Amino acid sequence: NTPVAMDPVYHNILYYGSNKLYKSDDGGDTWSPISGDLTNGPGPSNMTFGTITTIAAARTDSQVVYVGTDDANVWVTTDGGGNWQNISASLPNLWVTRVAVDPDTAAVAYVTFSGYQAGTYAAHIYRTVDFGVNWTDIHGNLSDAPINDVVIDPHADSTLYIATDFGVYYTTDLGQTWGPFGTGIPIVPVH
Numbered sequence: 001n002t003p004v005a006m007d008p009v010y011h012n013i014l015y016y017g018s019n020k021l022y023k024s025d026d027g028g029d030t031w032s033p034i035s036g037d038l039t040n041g042p043g044p045s046n047m048t049f050g051t052i053t054t055i056a057a058a059r060t061d062s063q064v065v066y067v068g069t070d071d072a073n074v075w076v077t078t079d080g081g082g083n084w085q086n087i088s089a090s091l092p093n094l095w096v097t098r099v100a101v102d103p104d105t106a107a108v109a110y111v112t113f114s115g116y117q118a119g120t121y122a123a124h125i126y127r128t129v130d131f132g133v134n135w136t137d138i139h140g141n142l143s144d145a146p147i148n149d150v151v152i153d154p155h156a157d158s159t160l161y162i163a164t165d166f167g168v169y170y171t172t173d174l175g176q177t178w179g180p181f182g183t184g185i186p187i188v189p190v191h
Contacts, residue, residue, distance in 0.1 A: 002016065003015075003041075003052055003053060003054055003055045004055075005056065005057055006057075009058045010062060011040070011069065012025060012026055012027045013025055013062070015055045015057060017052030017053070018052065019041075019050050019052065020034075020035050020036060020038065021033070021067055022034065024114050034080065035077070035081055037050075038052060038067055038073060039052070039071050040073065043071060048070045049070055050071065051057070051070050052067050053069055053096055054067065054097065055067050055072065055097050055098065055099075056098075056099040056101045059103050059106075060105060061078075063078055064078050064106040065080075065081065066099040066101060066109050066111075068096025068098070068099045068111060068118065069096055072093045072095070072096065072113075073088050073096070074086070074087050074088040074096055074111055076109075076131050078106075078131060079080035080133060085131075087133070090134075091111065091113075091126060091135055092115070094113040094114065095113060095115075096112075096145070097113060097114050098110075098111070098112045098149045100150045100151065100152055102152055103152060103154045105129075106131075107128070107130055107131050108127070109127070109131075110126075110127050110138075110150045110152065110160065111126050112124060112125050112126075112150050113125075113146070113147065114147070115146055116154075118177050122139075124139065124146075125139050125142075126138065127174065127175065140171065140176050140177050140178050141177055142169065143166065145164040145166045146164065146165045147162050148165065148190065148191045149162065149163040149191060150162050156172065158171070158172055158173055159171065159172045159184065164189075164190065165185050165189040165190075166189075167185050167186070167190060168182070168185055168190050169181055
């Protein structure tokens with residue numbers, strides 16, 4: 001699925017991911033690339049295609065955009081696409097499923113991974129507080145399952161919700177402990 005994201009403040013600004021990140025300032029009438037190829041190109045198997053899989057624009061700074069790719073790259077720009085930093089050196093070499101930016105601080109972001117292509121099913125979720133210079137594993141007590149999405153609670157700083165291949169989970173302590181969200185949710189993949 002090709003990712004498309006809307007700037008959380010300026011709704012005429014849209015982002016579209018292929019192997020490059022494209023930006024529209026006019027609601028999608030015209031598009032321009034704001035990056036070079038952010039992938040390693042198509043992989044040797046049918047599990048990596050050399051595409052952007054997720055885009056996250058910061059609410060507090062319109063110049064900050066994070067992207068993740070199907071070949072384990074995570075990138076950030078802090079100047080609207082003029083320069084990009086690959087911030088994935090200390091992260092797993094897995095398909096990036098989601099990047100989410102904290103609604104109050106552009107330097108804080110979360111990244112999740114799926115390990116199916118590598119035959120690993122461990123839960124992978126990481127947090128940065130410095131634009132990806134350093135990452136902290138926050139999977140805590142999660143069972144081994146790919147994580148497909150992360151949502152940051154805009155009203156509770158330490159609360160996150162994740163969608164996994166085995167349901168929905170949440171934490172109120174930034175990932176030290178996780179629990180199932182609600183009761184009666186079937187054990188199915190959630191995106």
